[in-house]
Amino acid sequence: MAPQLEQLTPPAVRLQGLTRSFGGRTVLDGIDLDLPAGQFTALLGHSGSGKSTLLRAVAGLDHGVAGSGRLTAPERVSVVFQDSRLLPWRRVLDNVVLGTDGKDAEERGRAALAEVGLKGRERAWPGELSGGEAQRAALARSLVREPELLLADEPFGALDALTRIRMHTLLRDLWQRHRPSVLLVTHDVDEAIVLADRVLVLDQGRIALDLTIDHPHPRTYREPVLGEYREHLLTALGVTEDHK
Amino acid sequence: MTAVTTTTTAVAAAEAGEVPQVRRRRRLSPGRRLPAARLIGPLAVLALWAAASAAGTLDPGAIPAPWTVLRTAGRLWTDGTLPTDILTSLRRAGYGFAIGLSAGVLLALASGLSRTGEALIDGTVQLNRAIPTLGLIPLFILWLGIGETFKVAIIAIVVYIPVYLNTHAALAGIDSRYVELAEVQGLSRLAFIRQVVIPGALPGFFVGLRLGVTSSWLGLVVLEQINATSGLGYLMFQAQNYGQSDVILVGLLVYGVFGLVSDSVVRLVERRVLSWRRSLNN
Numbered sequence: 001m002a003p004q005l006e007q008l009t010p011p012a013v014r015l016q017g018l019t020r021s022f023g024g025r026t027v028l029d030g031i032d033l034d035l036p037a038g039q040f041t042a043l044l045g046h047s048g049s050g051k052s053t054l055l056r057a058v059a060g061l062d063h064g065v066a067g068s069g070r071l072t073a074p075e076r077v078s079v080v081f082q083d084s085r086l087l088p089w090r091r092v093l094d095n096v097v098l099g100t101d102g103k104d105a106e107e108r109g110r111a112a113l114a115e116v117g118l119k120g121r122e123r124a125w126p127g128e129l130s131g132g133e134a135q136r137a138a139l140a141r142s143l144v145r146e147p148e149l150l151l152a153d154e155p156f157g158a159l160d161a162l163t164r165i166r167m168h169t170l171l172r173d174l175w176q177r178h179r180p181s182v183l184l185v186t187h188d189v190d191e192a193i194v195l196a197d198r199v200l201v202l203d204q205g206r207i208a209l210d211l212t213i214d215h216p217h218p219r220t221y222r223e224p225v226l227g228e229y230r231e232h233l234l235t236a237l238g239v240t241e242d243h244k
Numbered sequence: 245m246t247a248v249t250t251t252t253t254a255v256a257a258a259e260a261g262e263v264p265q266v267r268r269r270r271r272l273s274p275g276r277r278l279p280a281a282r283l284i285g286p287l288a289v290l291a292l293w294a295a296a297s298a299a300g301t302l303d304p305g306a307i308p309a310p311w312t313v314l315r316t317a318g319r320l321w322t323d324g325t326l327p328t329d330i331l332t333s334l335r336r337a338g339y340g341f342a343i344g345l346s347a348g349v350l351l352a353l354a355s356g357l358s359r360t361g362e363a364l365i366d367g368t369v370q371l372n373r374a375i376p377t378l379g380l381i382p383l384f385i386l387w388l389g390i391g392e393t394f395k396v397a398i399i400a401i402v403v404y405i406p407v408y409l410n411t412h413a414a415l416a417g418i419d420s421r422y423v424e425l426a427e428v429q430g431l432s433r434l435a436f437i438r439q440v441v442i443p444g445a446l447p448g449f450f451v452g453l454r455l456g457v458t459s460s461w462l463g464l465v466v467l468e469q470i471n472a473t474s475g476l477g478y479l480m481f482q483a484q485n486y487g488q489s490d491v492i493l494v495g496l497l498v499y500g501v502f503g504l505v506s507d508s509v510v511r512l513v514e515r516r517v518l519s520w521r522r523s524l525n526n
Contacts, residue, residue: 061424079428085421089443089520098439099429125520141429 011072012037012149012181013058018069020053020062027053029205030069037148040175040182042196044189044233049202051185055079055153058183073149074181078142080152084134086126086141093122096141105144112140115177116170132163136170143174150180156191168195172217189233193226194219201236209236308490313497316490325479330498332475333464336392337502340399341460347400348407348452355408356415356445357437369408377401378466385471395467402463406455414448415441447521450514457506465499 011034020028027050035041045051056062057071059079086095097109113122116136126134135155142150155171156164172195175182186192192199193213201209213229234240278284290310296302297309304312320326351369354361377398388394418441426436468477476495483491515522 059428061427077428081421081425083421085425087422087425087440087443089446089518090439099426099431099435127520145429 009037011035012039012074013183014070014072015054015058016070018054018057018067018071020050020057020065020067022065027205028057028067031205031207033200033207035149035181035183037181038179039198040172040184040196041198041200042184042186042192043200043202044186044192044237045202046237047187050205051202052153054202055151055183055185058149059151074147076145076147077149077151078145078147078180080135080138080142080150080155082154082157084126084129084131084138086129086134086137088126090126091122092118092124092126092129092137095126096137096144098141100144108144109140112143113137115143115174116140131159132167135159135167139171139174143178146178147180150175150182152182152184154186155184157186157188164191169218171195176217189230189237190221192233193229194221199229199233201233203236203238209233305487306489308493312490313493316488317494317497320479320491320494326494326498329474329476329479333468333477334502336395336467336475337399337460337464340396340463341403341456343396344400344403344460345407345453345456348404348456349411349449351404352408352411352415352449356412357441362416366412369405369412372401373405373409377405377463381467381471390471395464395472398467399460399463402459403456406459407449407452410452410455411445411449414445417448418444447518450510450518453514454507454510457510458503461499461503461506 013033013035015031015033018028018031018033019026031054043051043054053062053065057065057067058073059077060073061079086092087098090098093106093109093113096112097105100108110119110122113119116139118133118136118140121129121133121137126137129137135158138155152171156167159167168191171184182196184192184196197213199209199211199213200207201211209232211229211232213226215223215225215229219226293302293307294310297304297307302309308316317326351365355365355369356362380401381394381398384394384397388397422440422444423436426440431439464475465477468475469481472478472481476498480492480495483489483495
């Protein structure tokens with residue numbers, strides 16, 4: 001079923017023999033990867049496995065990095081970083097519409113803020129937001145642009161556990177409503193399993209595992225089926241249950 | 245260990261039928277600030293001065309009483325000497341400051357926003373900084389004569405250096421994460437400069453501005469006391485020749501008021517412009 005779909009619609013992102021290296025050390029080693037339009041993909045890997053390098057390459061942010069290969073990505077790409085990266089001197093709404101032109105920019109900004117549950121906080125300074133709220137604002141900023149591809153680089157890594165769970169639900173809801181292709185870089189196996197329909201494991205610059213998670217949403221951490229996926233992924237990451 | 249001990253004590257206390265008392269720790273921080281704390285020291289000094297003058301322990305020739313200084317100030321004001329001198333001094337400082345500020349900001353922008361500008365400007369300014377500006381006075385007198393132009397020029401140089409250095413450092417030190425964000429959000433170069441670089445550099449600019457204000461007064465004092473025929477410094481210099489210590493103190497008082505007022509104005513503007521910073525402090 002999946003291969004047929006891929007043939008019908010062109011993939012949102014296509015990587016062909018993508019290689020990147022820093023100072024002679026190969027970080028991405030000839031990666032071939034298609035991300036179908038509208039798919040929610042998670043990218044797992046140890047620190048230093050090259051997952052952020054891959055995301056930055058797709059985002060077009062790797063200036064001056066040596067590499068080769070072909071890379072196709074859509075026109076409208078949004079990035080959510082680990083830190084909310086709100087400009088402290090702009091109010092929340094002005095941050096959300098940063099780089100958005102047009103008369104309706106403000107209106108769209110307000111709508112995006114409402115969608116992430118920050119209605120009424122438009123005039124707040126970023127310094128007045130909690131970590132979770134700031135990351136919601138960052139999500140709103142990425143939504144305003146109606147992205148075809150949403151890249152997220154460990155977006156919940158700096159949040160506390162309770163906030164993170166709420167953000168998972170929010171991200172999944174937003175994805176279901178707007179249907180961008182999502183590439184979520186994370187080191188949290190559970191996060192990947194709960195959120196994504198496909199999980200990739202990156203190891204030493206290559207895709208070590210490409211796992212489709214065929215399980216209905218919403219998912220919780222405690223579902224036994226997901227435990228199997230978890231073990232599968234942990235093995236691919238070189239972690240055995242004894243270590244936990 | 246500690247937890248266990250505490251529990252035992254608490255249990256013992258509860259058994260004895262009394263609520264265990266928590267002993268407050270000895271406070272090591274200085275505690276709450278006194279009201280109007282910044283005024284207390286100066287007021288005490290003033291009181292001491294007045295008391296010593298009244299008791300006759302101070303030589304009125306060296307340190308006249310506060311009321312003598314005030315009376316002299318009133319006399320100088322009504323006979324028109326003081327207003328003229330203040331105006332002359334303010335004009336010098338004002339022109340010099342305005343020119344220095346504009347030059348500092350323009351050069352910092354040119355050097356902070358383009359690599360060519362940086363190559364041309366930054367090294368030159370750093371070299372200029374290495375030469376004490378007041379050491380340039382003889383040369384500038386030769387070039388520009390001993391009139392107002394040379395004084396304004398020296399004050400401008402004294403001001404532009406701290407303004408340039410701090411503004412340039414702030415522009416060049418823009419957080420690379422914000423640069424990345426601007427790239428992701430597809431900002432044009434102009435929008436990037438206007439919305440990210442310049443607002444981000446404003447705190448640094450204000451540091452330079454405050455240093456520049458202080459420097460302008462310092463430059464003014466030096467210039468007026470060595471090479472002037474008018475202005476506050478000249479007034480004080482003349483008073484020195486005639487042994488009028490009360491006039492010298494009046495001059496110092498006015499300089500002090502200049503410094504205080506200008507610094508307060510800059511602070512006020514800074515608080516207004518950087519109001520977002522208050523949200524970061526808590």
